[in-house]
Amino acid sequence: MSIVADVRKHVSAARAAGRVIGFVPTMGALHAGHISLIHAARKRKAFTVVSIYVNPTQFGPNEDLTAYPRTFETDRAACRDAGVDLIFAPSDPVMYPPGDQTRVSAGPLADTMCGRHRPGHFDGVCTIVAKLFGVVQPDFAVFGQKDAQQALIIRRMTRDLFLPIEIDVRPIVREPDGLALSSRNAYLSTAERRQALCLNRSLHAGRASLLAGAPRDTIVATMRDVVVAELGENMADEAIDYLVAVDAETLEAMTDSTHQLLLAGAVRIGRTRLIDNLLVDRTADGR
Known part of the structure:
Protein backbone atom coordinates (compact mmCIF):
# COMPACT_ATOMS: atom_id res chain seq x y z
CA MET A 1 0.00 0.00 0.00
CA SER A 2 1.36 3.44 -0.93
CA ILE A 3 1.95 6.07 1.75
CA VAL A 4 -0.89 8.17 0.28
CA ALA A 5 -3.30 5.23 0.42
CA ASP A 6 -2.14 4.47 3.94
CA VAL A 7 -2.87 8.03 5.11
CA ARG A 8 -6.29 7.92 3.49
CA LYS A 9 -7.03 4.58 5.17
CA HIS A 10 -6.29 5.98 8.63
CA VAL A 11 -8.21 9.20 7.97
CA SER A 12 -11.21 7.29 6.62
CA ALA A 13 -11.24 5.04 9.67
CA ALA A 14 -11.15 8.06 11.99
CA ARG A 15 -13.95 9.76 10.08
CA ALA A 16 -16.02 6.57 10.14
CA ALA A 17 -15.58 6.57 13.92
CA GLY A 18 -17.11 10.03 14.07
CA ARG A 19 -13.90 12.04 14.35
CA VAL A 20 -13.35 15.45 12.80
CA ILE A 21 -10.09 15.61 10.82
CA GLY A 22 -7.67 18.42 11.63
CA PHE A 23 -4.52 19.05 9.60
CA VAL A 24 -1.34 20.99 10.36
CA PRO A 25 0.99 21.24 7.35
CA THR A 26 4.64 21.94 8.25
CA MET A 27 8.12 21.78 6.78
CA GLY A 28 9.49 20.28 9.97
CA ALA A 29 12.07 21.86 12.30
CA LEU A 30 9.16 22.15 14.70
CA HIS A 31 9.13 24.78 17.43
CA ALA A 32 6.61 26.07 19.96
CA GLY A 33 4.74 27.93 17.24
CA HIS A 34 4.05 24.70 15.36
CA ILE A 35 3.10 22.95 18.59
CA SER A 36 0.56 25.69 19.30
CA LEU A 37 -1.09 24.88 15.96
CA ILE A 38 -1.22 21.21 16.89
CA HIS A 39 -2.73 22.07 20.26
CA ALA A 40 -5.36 24.19 18.50
CA ALA A 41 -6.39 21.15 16.46
CA ARG A 42 -6.33 18.87 19.49
CA LYS A 43 -8.54 21.26 21.46
CA ARG A 44 -11.18 20.72 18.83
CA LYS A 45 -11.09 16.96 19.60
CA ALA A 46 -9.88 16.35 16.08
CA PHE A 47 -8.01 13.39 14.67
CA THR A 48 -4.88 15.42 14.07
CA VAL A 49 -2.63 14.88 11.06
CA VAL A 50 0.71 16.68 10.73
CA SER A 51 2.66 16.72 7.49
CA ILE A 52 6.43 17.15 7.52
CA TYR A 53 7.71 17.97 4.06
CA VAL A 54 10.25 20.51 2.81
CA ASN A 55 8.58 21.48 -0.44
CA PRO A 56 11.12 22.26 -3.18
CA THR A 57 8.74 24.17 -5.44
CA GLN A 58 8.36 27.05 -2.98
CA PHE A 59 12.10 27.76 -2.88
CA GLY A 60 13.78 30.00 -5.43
CA PRO A 61 17.08 29.08 -7.13
CA ASN A 62 19.18 31.10 -4.65
CA GLU A 63 17.21 30.27 -1.50
CA ASP A 64 17.92 27.92 1.38
CA LEU A 65 16.36 24.62 0.25
CA THR A 66 19.47 22.52 0.89
CA ALA A 67 20.27 24.33 4.15
CA TYR A 68 16.74 24.26 5.54
CA PRO A 69 16.86 22.35 8.86
CA ARG A 70 15.67 18.76 8.68
CA THR A 71 15.14 17.25 12.12
CA PHE A 72 12.68 14.44 11.55
CA GLU A 73 13.39 12.32 14.63
CA THR A 74 13.12 15.34 16.92
CA ASP A 75 9.97 16.43 15.09
CA ARG A 76 8.43 12.98 15.42
CA ALA A 77 9.04 13.00 19.17
CA ALA A 78 7.51 16.49 19.46
CA CYS A 79 4.45 15.33 17.54
CA ARG A 80 4.08 12.30 19.77
CA ASP A 81 4.32 14.45 22.89
CA ALA A 82 1.74 16.88 21.49
CA GLY A 83 -0.76 14.09 20.85
CA VAL A 84 -0.61 13.96 17.05
CA ASP A 85 -2.54 11.00 15.66
CA LEU A 86 -0.79 10.65 12.30
CA ILE A 87 2.39 12.03 10.70
CA PHE A 88 2.61 12.24 6.92
CA ALA A 89 6.25 12.65 5.86
CA PRO A 90 6.39 11.98 2.13
CA SER A 91 9.40 12.03 -0.17
CA ASP A 92 9.74 14.23 -3.24
CA PRO A 93 8.80 11.38 -5.64
CA VAL A 94 5.56 10.86 -3.71
CA MET A 95 4.48 14.50 -3.94
CA TYR A 96 5.96 15.15 -7.39
CA PRO A 97 5.99 11.79 -9.18
CA PRO A 98 7.35 11.35 -12.70
CA GLY A 99 5.03 13.02 -15.19
CA ASP A 100 3.62 15.44 -12.62
CA GLN A 101 2.62 18.62 -14.47
CA THR A 102 -0.13 20.53 -12.67
CA ARG A 103 0.63 23.68 -10.72
CA VAL A 104 -1.70 26.01 -8.82
CA SER A 105 -1.38 29.75 -9.38
CA ALA A 106 -1.63 31.89 -6.26
CA GLY A 107 -3.19 34.82 -8.13
CA PRO A 108 -2.96 38.56 -7.43
CA LEU A 109 -2.59 38.22 -3.65
CA ALA A 110 0.91 36.92 -4.38
CA ASP A 111 1.99 40.01 -6.31
CA THR A 112 3.05 41.99 -3.24
CA MET A 113 5.09 41.62 -0.05
CA CYS A 114 6.84 38.23 0.05
CA GLY A 115 5.51 37.29 -3.38
CA ARG A 116 7.13 40.32 -4.97
CA HIS A 117 10.52 39.39 -3.55
CA ARG A 118 10.14 35.61 -3.98
CA PRO A 119 8.67 35.07 -7.48
CA GLY A 120 6.87 31.74 -7.77
CA HIS A 121 7.03 31.07 -4.04
CA PHE A 122 3.30 31.16 -3.43
CA ASP A 123 2.54 29.14 -6.55
CA GLY A 124 4.69 26.44 -4.96
CA VAL A 125 2.90 26.87 -1.64
CA CYS A 126 -0.54 26.62 -3.24
CA THR A 127 0.47 23.60 -5.27
CA ILE A 128 1.80 21.62 -2.31
CA VAL A 129 -1.04 22.62 0.02
CA ALA A 130 -3.60 21.61 -2.61
CA LYS A 131 -1.82 18.26 -2.97
CA LEU A 132 -1.69 17.77 0.80
CA PHE A 133 -5.37 18.66 1.11
CA GLY A 134 -6.08 16.05 -1.56
CA VAL A 135 -4.22 13.39 0.41
CA VAL A 136 -5.46 14.19 3.91
CA GLN A 137 -8.93 15.54 3.03
CA PRO A 138 -9.26 17.38 6.35
CA ASP A 139 -12.30 19.14 7.74
CA PHE A 140 -10.06 22.01 8.83
CA ALA A 141 -6.42 23.02 8.53
CA VAL A 142 -4.46 25.18 10.96
CA PHE A 143 -1.99 27.84 9.85
CA GLY A 144 -0.02 30.49 11.72
CA GLN A 145 -0.58 34.23 11.49
CA LYS A 146 3.18 34.77 11.18
CA ASP A 147 2.82 33.82 7.53
CA ALA A 148 -0.06 36.25 7.08
CA GLN A 149 0.15 36.51 3.30
CA GLN A 150 0.32 32.73 2.98
CA ALA A 151 -2.75 32.31 5.18
CA LEU A 152 -4.74 34.78 3.06
CA ILE A 153 -3.67 33.07 -0.15
CA ILE A 154 -4.53 29.59 1.16
CA ARG A 155 -7.92 30.82 2.36
CA ARG A 156 -8.57 32.36 -1.07
CA MET A 157 -7.45 29.20 -2.88
CA THR A 158 -9.69 27.05 -0.71
CA ARG A 159 -12.65 29.33 -1.40
CA ASP A 160 -11.99 29.66 -5.14
CA LEU A 161 -11.57 25.90 -5.64
CA PHE A 162 -14.68 25.09 -3.56
CA LEU A 163 -12.65 22.96 -1.17
CA PRO A 164 -14.78 22.04 1.88
CA ILE A 165 -11.99 22.86 4.31
CA GLU A 166 -12.03 25.47 7.06
CA ILE A 167 -8.82 27.51 7.34
CA ASP A 168 -8.08 28.23 11.01
CA VAL A 169 -5.41 30.93 11.46
CA ARG A 170 -3.82 31.08 14.90
CA PRO A 171 -1.86 33.91 16.59
CA ILE A 172 1.90 34.33 16.32
CA VAL A 173 3.93 32.70 19.08
CA ARG A 174 6.86 34.82 20.21
CA GLU A 175 9.96 34.68 22.35
CA PRO A 176 9.71 36.70 25.60
CA ASP A 177 11.49 39.62 23.90
CA GLY A 178 9.02 39.66 21.02
CA LEU A 179 10.88 37.79 18.29
CA ALA A 180 8.45 35.69 16.27
CA LEU A 181 9.31 31.99 16.44
CA SER A 182 10.67 30.65 13.17
Missing part, protein backbone atom coordinates in the same frame (compact mmCIF):
# COMPACT_ATOMS: atom_id res chain seq x y z
CA SER A 183 12.63 27.60 12.10
CA ARG A 184 15.05 30.02 10.43
CA ASN A 185 15.91 31.64 13.78
CA ALA A 186 18.38 28.78 14.17
CA TYR A 187 20.54 30.44 11.51
CA LEU A 188 21.06 33.59 13.62
CA SER A 189 24.31 34.26 15.46
CA THR A 190 24.14 35.82 18.92
CA ALA A 191 24.69 39.31 17.50
CA GLU A 192 22.19 38.73 14.69
CA ARG A 193 19.64 37.47 17.20
CA ARG A 194 19.80 40.87 18.93
CA GLN A 195 19.54 42.72 15.62
CA ALA A 196 16.53 40.64 14.59
CA LEU A 197 14.41 42.36 17.23
CA CYS A 198 14.38 45.51 15.10
CA LEU A 199 11.63 44.06 12.90
CA ASN A 200 9.10 43.56 15.67
CA ARG A 201 10.05 46.89 17.21
CA SER A 202 9.49 48.59 13.87
CA LEU A 203 5.99 47.11 13.62
CA HIS A 204 5.08 48.36 17.09
CA ALA A 205 6.41 51.81 16.21
CA GLY A 206 4.27 51.71 13.08
CA ARG A 207 1.24 50.74 15.14
CA ALA A 208 1.76 53.69 17.48
CA SER A 209 2.10 56.00 14.48
CA LEU A 210 -1.05 54.56 12.91
CA LEU A 211 -3.13 54.97 16.06
CA ALA A 212 -1.85 58.54 16.39
CA GLY A 213 -3.49 59.27 13.05
CA ALA A 214 -0.43 59.35 10.80
CA PRO A 215 -0.83 58.76 7.05
CA ARG A 216 0.52 55.59 5.44
CA ASP A 217 3.79 57.09 4.19
CA THR A 218 4.60 58.37 7.67
CA ILE A 219 3.75 55.00 9.23
CA VAL A 220 6.08 53.17 6.85
CA ALA A 221 8.81 55.78 7.35
CA THR A 222 8.51 55.34 11.11
CA MET A 223 8.91 51.60 10.73
CA ARG A 224 11.97 52.05 8.55
CA ASP A 225 13.54 54.48 11.01
CA VAL A 226 13.55 51.78 13.70
CA VAL A 227 15.39 49.34 11.43
CA VAL A 228 17.87 52.05 10.43
CA ALA A 229 18.51 52.89 14.09
CA GLU A 230 19.48 49.27 14.75
CA LEU A 231 21.33 48.36 11.56
CA GLY A 232 22.56 51.69 10.19
CA GLU A 233 21.45 53.37 6.97
CA ASN A 234 23.54 51.36 4.53
CA MET A 235 22.88 47.98 6.11
CA ALA A 236 19.16 48.73 6.48
CA ASP A 237 18.85 49.51 2.77
CA GLU A 238 20.26 46.06 2.00
CA ALA A 239 18.36 44.30 4.79
CA ILE A 240 14.81 45.52 4.20
CA ASP A 241 12.80 43.54 1.67
CA TYR A 242 9.64 45.41 2.53
CA LEU A 243 7.77 47.28 5.24
CA VAL A 244 4.09 47.89 4.53
CA ALA A 245 0.80 49.08 5.99
CA VAL A 246 -1.98 47.34 4.07
CA ASP A 247 -5.58 46.20 4.22
CA ALA A 248 -5.57 42.95 6.20
CA GLU A 249 -7.88 41.19 3.73
CA THR A 250 -6.81 42.50 0.32
CA LEU A 251 -3.16 43.44 0.98
CA GLU A 252 -3.81 46.68 -0.87
CA ALA A 253 -2.30 49.89 0.49
CA MET A 254 -4.23 51.21 3.48
CA THR A 255 -6.49 54.22 3.11
CA ASP A 256 -8.23 56.46 5.64
CA SER A 257 -11.27 54.16 5.46
CA THR A 258 -9.35 50.92 6.10
CA HIS A 259 -10.25 49.52 9.52
CA GLN A 260 -8.54 46.11 9.58
CA LEU A 261 -4.88 46.68 8.88
CA LEU A 262 -1.78 44.56 8.59
CA LEU A 263 1.60 46.03 9.39
CA ALA A 264 4.15 43.64 7.95
CA GLY A 265 7.79 43.41 7.08
CA ALA A 266 10.62 41.22 5.91
CA VAL A 267 14.27 41.88 6.70
CA ARG A 268 17.47 39.98 6.07
CA ILE A 269 19.70 39.67 9.11
CA GLY A 270 22.96 38.16 7.91
CA ARG A 271 21.91 35.27 5.68
CA THR A 272 18.54 34.86 7.40
CA ARG A 273 15.32 36.29 6.00
CA LEU A 274 12.80 37.00 8.75
CA ILE A 275 9.15 38.03 8.48
CA ASP A 276 6.71 39.39 11.04
CA ASN A 277 3.43 41.26 11.19
CA LEU A 278 0.90 42.93 13.45
CA LEU A 279 -2.85 43.04 12.96
CA VAL A 280 -4.41 46.36 13.92
CA ASP A 281 -8.14 47.00 14.23
CA ARG A 282 -8.29 50.76 13.93
CA THR A 283 -11.85 50.89 15.28
CA ALA A 284 -11.26 48.64 18.30
CA ASP A 285 -7.88 50.19 19.07
CA GLY A 286 -9.21 53.70 19.36
CA ARG A 287 -9.32 55.40 15.99
Whole structure:
Protein backbone atom coordinates (compact mmCIF):
# COMPACT_ATOMS: atom_id res chain seq x y z
CA MET A 1 0.00 0.00 0.00
CA SER A 2 1.36 3.44 -0.93
CA ILE A 3 1.95 6.07 1.75
CA VAL A 4 -0.89 8.17 0.28
CA ALA A 5 -3.30 5.23 0.42
CA ASP A 6 -2.14 4.47 3.94
CA VAL A 7 -2.87 8.03 5.11
CA ARG A 8 -6.29 7.92 3.49
CA LYS A 9 -7.03 4.58 5.17
CA HIS A 10 -6.29 5.98 8.63
CA VAL A 11 -8.21 9.20 7.97
CA SER A 12 -11.21 7.29 6.62
CA ALA A 13 -11.24 5.04 9.67
CA ALA A 14 -11.15 8.06 11.99
CA ARG A 15 -13.95 9.76 10.08
CA ALA A 16 -16.02 6.57 10.14
CA ALA A 17 -15.58 6.57 13.92
CA GLY A 18 -17.11 10.03 14.07
CA ARG A 19 -13.90 12.04 14.35
CA VAL A 20 -13.35 15.45 12.80
CA ILE A 21 -10.09 15.61 10.82
CA GLY A 22 -7.67 18.42 11.63
CA PHE A 23 -4.52 19.05 9.60
CA VAL A 24 -1.34 20.99 10.36
CA PRO A 25 0.99 21.24 7.35
CA THR A 26 4.64 21.94 8.25
CA MET A 27 8.12 21.78 6.78
CA GLY A 28 9.49 20.28 9.97
CA ALA A 29 12.07 21.86 12.30
CA LEU A 30 9.16 22.15 14.70
CA HIS A 31 9.13 24.78 17.43
CA ALA A 32 6.61 26.07 19.96
CA GLY A 33 4.74 27.93 17.24
CA HIS A 34 4.05 24.70 15.36
CA ILE A 35 3.10 22.95 18.59
CA SER A 36 0.56 25.69 19.30
CA LEU A 37 -1.09 24.88 15.96
CA ILE A 38 -1.22 21.21 16.89
CA HIS A 39 -2.73 22.07 20.26
CA ALA A 40 -5.36 24.19 18.50
CA ALA A 41 -6.39 21.15 16.46
CA ARG A 42 -6.33 18.87 19.49
CA LYS A 43 -8.54 21.26 21.46
CA ARG A 44 -11.18 20.72 18.83
CA LYS A 45 -11.09 16.96 19.60
CA ALA A 46 -9.88 16.35 16.08
CA PHE A 47 -8.01 13.39 14.67
CA THR A 48 -4.88 15.42 14.07
CA VAL A 49 -2.63 14.88 11.06
CA VAL A 50 0.71 16.68 10.73
CA SER A 51 2.66 16.72 7.49
CA ILE A 52 6.43 17.15 7.52
CA TYR A 53 7.71 17.97 4.06
CA VAL A 54 10.25 20.51 2.81
CA ASN A 55 8.58 21.48 -0.44
CA PRO A 56 11.12 22.26 -3.18
CA THR A 57 8.74 24.17 -5.44
CA GLN A 58 8.36 27.05 -2.98
CA PHE A 59 12.10 27.76 -2.88
CA GLY A 60 13.78 30.00 -5.43
CA PRO A 61 17.08 29.08 -7.13
CA ASN A 62 19.18 31.10 -4.65
CA GLU A 63 17.21 30.27 -1.50
CA ASP A 64 17.92 27.92 1.38
CA LEU A 65 16.36 24.62 0.25
CA THR A 66 19.47 22.52 0.89
CA ALA A 67 20.27 24.33 4.15
CA TYR A 68 16.74 24.26 5.54
CA PRO A 69 16.86 22.35 8.86
CA ARG A 70 15.67 18.76 8.68
CA THR A 71 15.14 17.25 12.12
CA PHE A 72 12.68 14.44 11.55
CA GLU A 73 13.39 12.32 14.63
CA THR A 74 13.12 15.34 16.92
CA ASP A 75 9.97 16.43 15.09
CA ARG A 76 8.43 12.98 15.42
CA ALA A 77 9.04 13.00 19.17
CA ALA A 78 7.51 16.49 19.46
CA CYS A 79 4.45 15.33 17.54
CA ARG A 80 4.08 12.30 19.77
CA ASP A 81 4.32 14.45 22.89
CA ALA A 82 1.74 16.88 21.49
CA GLY A 83 -0.76 14.09 20.85
CA VAL A 84 -0.61 13.96 17.05
CA ASP A 85 -2.54 11.00 15.66
CA LEU A 86 -0.79 10.65 12.30
CA ILE A 87 2.39 12.03 10.70
CA PHE A 88 2.61 12.24 6.92
CA ALA A 89 6.25 12.65 5.86
CA PRO A 90 6.39 11.98 2.13
CA SER A 91 9.40 12.03 -0.17
CA ASP A 92 9.74 14.23 -3.24
CA PRO A 93 8.80 11.38 -5.64
CA VAL A 94 5.56 10.86 -3.71
CA MET A 95 4.48 14.50 -3.94
CA TYR A 96 5.96 15.15 -7.39
CA PRO A 97 5.99 11.79 -9.18
CA PRO A 98 7.35 11.35 -12.70
CA GLY A 99 5.03 13.02 -15.19
CA ASP A 100 3.62 15.44 -12.62
CA GLN A 101 2.62 18.62 -14.47
CA THR A 102 -0.13 20.53 -12.67
CA ARG A 103 0.63 23.68 -10.72
CA VAL A 104 -1.70 26.01 -8.82
CA SER A 105 -1.38 29.75 -9.38
CA ALA A 106 -1.63 31.89 -6.26
CA GLY A 107 -3.19 34.82 -8.13
CA PRO A 108 -2.96 38.56 -7.43
CA LEU A 109 -2.59 38.22 -3.65
CA ALA A 110 0.91 36.92 -4.38
CA ASP A 111 1.99 40.01 -6.31
CA THR A 112 3.05 41.99 -3.24
CA MET A 113 5.09 41.62 -0.05
CA CYS A 114 6.84 38.23 0.05
CA GLY A 115 5.51 37.29 -3.38
CA ARG A 116 7.13 40.32 -4.97
CA HIS A 117 10.52 39.39 -3.55
CA ARG A 118 10.14 35.61 -3.98
CA PRO A 119 8.67 35.07 -7.48
CA GLY A 120 6.87 31.74 -7.77
CA HIS A 121 7.03 31.07 -4.04
CA PHE A 122 3.30 31.16 -3.43
CA ASP A 123 2.54 29.14 -6.55
CA GLY A 124 4.69 26.44 -4.96
CA VAL A 125 2.90 26.87 -1.64
CA CYS A 126 -0.54 26.62 -3.24
CA THR A 127 0.47 23.60 -5.27
CA ILE A 128 1.80 21.62 -2.31
CA VAL A 129 -1.04 22.62 0.02
CA ALA A 130 -3.60 21.61 -2.61
CA LYS A 131 -1.82 18.26 -2.97
CA LEU A 132 -1.69 17.77 0.80
CA PHE A 133 -5.37 18.66 1.11
CA GLY A 134 -6.08 16.05 -1.56
CA VAL A 135 -4.22 13.39 0.41
CA VAL A 136 -5.46 14.19 3.91
CA GLN A 137 -8.93 15.54 3.03
CA PRO A 138 -9.26 17.38 6.35
CA ASP A 139 -12.30 19.14 7.74
CA PHE A 140 -10.06 22.01 8.83
CA ALA A 141 -6.42 23.02 8.53
CA VAL A 142 -4.46 25.18 10.96
CA PHE A 143 -1.99 27.84 9.85
CA GLY A 144 -0.02 30.49 11.72
CA GLN A 145 -0.58 34.23 11.49
CA LYS A 146 3.18 34.77 11.18
CA ASP A 147 2.82 33.82 7.53
CA ALA A 148 -0.06 36.25 7.08
CA GLN A 149 0.15 36.51 3.30
CA GLN A 150 0.32 32.73 2.98
CA ALA A 151 -2.75 32.31 5.18
CA LEU A 152 -4.74 34.78 3.06
CA ILE A 153 -3.67 33.07 -0.15
CA ILE A 154 -4.53 29.59 1.16
CA ARG A 155 -7.92 30.82 2.36
CA ARG A 156 -8.57 32.36 -1.07
CA MET A 157 -7.45 29.20 -2.88
CA THR A 158 -9.69 27.05 -0.71
CA ARG A 159 -12.65 29.33 -1.40
CA ASP A 160 -11.99 29.66 -5.14
CA LEU A 161 -11.57 25.90 -5.64
CA PHE A 162 -14.68 25.09 -3.56
CA LEU A 163 -12.65 22.96 -1.17
CA PRO A 164 -14.78 22.04 1.88
CA ILE A 165 -11.99 22.86 4.31
CA GLU A 166 -12.03 25.47 7.06
CA ILE A 167 -8.82 27.51 7.34
CA ASP A 168 -8.08 28.23 11.01
CA VAL A 169 -5.41 30.93 11.46
CA ARG A 170 -3.82 31.08 14.90
CA PRO A 171 -1.86 33.91 16.59
CA ILE A 172 1.90 34.33 16.32
CA VAL A 173 3.93 32.70 19.08
CA ARG A 174 6.86 34.82 20.21
CA GLU A 175 9.96 34.68 22.35
CA PRO A 176 9.71 36.70 25.60
CA ASP A 177 11.49 39.62 23.90
CA GLY A 178 9.02 39.66 21.02
CA LEU A 179 10.88 37.79 18.29
CA ALA A 180 8.45 35.69 16.27
CA LEU A 181 9.31 31.99 16.44
CA SER A 182 10.67 30.65 13.17
CA SER A 183 12.63 27.60 12.10
CA ARG A 184 15.05 30.02 10.43
CA ASN A 185 15.91 31.64 13.78
CA ALA A 186 18.38 28.78 14.17
CA TYR A 187 20.54 30.44 11.51
CA LEU A 188 21.06 33.59 13.62
CA SER A 189 24.31 34.26 15.46
CA THR A 190 24.14 35.82 18.92
CA ALA A 191 24.69 39.31 17.50
CA GLU A 192 22.19 38.73 14.69
CA ARG A 193 19.64 37.47 17.20
CA ARG A 194 19.80 40.87 18.93
CA GLN A 195 19.54 42.72 15.62
CA ALA A 196 16.53 40.64 14.59
CA LEU A 197 14.41 42.36 17.23
CA CYS A 198 14.38 45.51 15.10
CA LEU A 199 11.63 44.06 12.90
CA ASN A 200 9.10 43.56 15.67
CA ARG A 201 10.05 46.89 17.21
CA SER A 202 9.49 48.59 13.87
CA LEU A 203 5.99 47.11 13.62
CA HIS A 204 5.08 48.36 17.09
CA ALA A 205 6.41 51.81 16.21
CA GLY A 206 4.27 51.71 13.08
CA ARG A 207 1.24 50.74 15.14
CA ALA A 208 1.76 53.69 17.48
CA SER A 209 2.10 56.00 14.48
CA LEU A 210 -1.05 54.56 12.91
CA LEU A 211 -3.13 54.97 16.06
CA ALA A 212 -1.85 58.54 16.39
CA GLY A 213 -3.49 59.27 13.05
CA ALA A 214 -0.43 59.35 10.80
CA PRO A 215 -0.83 58.76 7.05
CA ARG A 216 0.52 55.59 5.44
CA ASP A 217 3.79 57.09 4.19
CA THR A 218 4.60 58.37 7.67
CA ILE A 219 3.75 55.00 9.23
CA VAL A 220 6.08 53.17 6.85
CA ALA A 221 8.81 55.78 7.35
CA THR A 222 8.51 55.34 11.11
CA MET A 223 8.91 51.60 10.73
CA ARG A 224 11.97 52.05 8.55
CA ASP A 225 13.54 54.48 11.01
CA VAL A 226 13.55 51.78 13.70
CA VAL A 227 15.39 49.34 11.43
CA VAL A 228 17.87 52.05 10.43
CA ALA A 229 18.51 52.89 14.09
CA GLU A 230 19.48 49.27 14.75
CA LEU A 231 21.33 48.36 11.56
CA GLY A 232 22.56 51.69 10.19
CA GLU A 233 21.45 53.37 6.97
CA ASN A 234 23.54 51.36 4.53
CA MET A 235 22.88 47.98 6.11
CA ALA A 236 19.16 48.73 6.48
CA ASP A 237 18.85 49.51 2.77
CA GLU A 238 20.26 46.06 2.00
CA ALA A 239 18.36 44.30 4.79
CA ILE A 240 14.81 45.52 4.20
CA ASP A 241 12.80 43.54 1.67
CA TYR A 242 9.64 45.41 2.53
CA LEU A 243 7.77 47.28 5.24
CA VAL A 244 4.09 47.89 4.53
CA ALA A 245 0.80 49.08 5.99
CA VAL A 246 -1.98 47.34 4.07
CA ASP A 247 -5.58 46.20 4.22
CA ALA A 248 -5.57 42.95 6.20
CA GLU A 249 -7.88 41.19 3.73
CA THR A 250 -6.81 42.50 0.32
CA LEU A 251 -3.16 43.44 0.98
CA GLU A 252 -3.81 46.68 -0.87
CA ALA A 253 -2.30 49.89 0.49
CA MET A 254 -4.23 51.21 3.48
CA THR A 255 -6.49 54.22 3.11
CA ASP A 256 -8.23 56.46 5.64
CA SER A 257 -11.27 54.16 5.46
CA THR A 258 -9.35 50.92 6.10
CA HIS A 259 -10.25 49.52 9.52
CA GLN A 260 -8.54 46.11 9.58
CA LEU A 261 -4.88 46.68 8.88
CA LEU A 262 -1.78 44.56 8.59
CA LEU A 263 1.60 46.03 9.39
CA ALA A 264 4.15 43.64 7.95
CA GLY A 265 7.79 43.41 7.08
CA ALA A 266 10.62 41.22 5.91
CA VAL A 267 14.27 41.88 6.70
CA ARG A 268 17.47 39.98 6.07
CA ILE A 269 19.70 39.67 9.11
CA GLY A 270 22.96 38.16 7.91
CA ARG A 271 21.91 35.27 5.68
CA THR A 272 18.54 34.86 7.40
CA ARG A 273 15.32 36.29 6.00
CA LEU A 274 12.80 37.00 8.75
CA ILE A 275 9.15 38.03 8.48
CA ASP A 276 6.71 39.39 11.04
CA ASN A 277 3.43 41.26 11.19
CA LEU A 278 0.90 42.93 13.45
CA LEU A 279 -2.85 43.04 12.96
CA VAL A 280 -4.41 46.36 13.92
CA ASP A 281 -8.14 47.00 14.23
CA ARG A 282 -8.29 50.76 13.93
CA THR A 283 -11.85 50.89 15.28
CA ALA A 284 -11.26 48.64 18.30
CA ASP A 285 -7.88 50.19 19.07
CA GLY A 286 -9.21 53.70 19.36
CA ARG A 287 -9.32 55.40 15.99
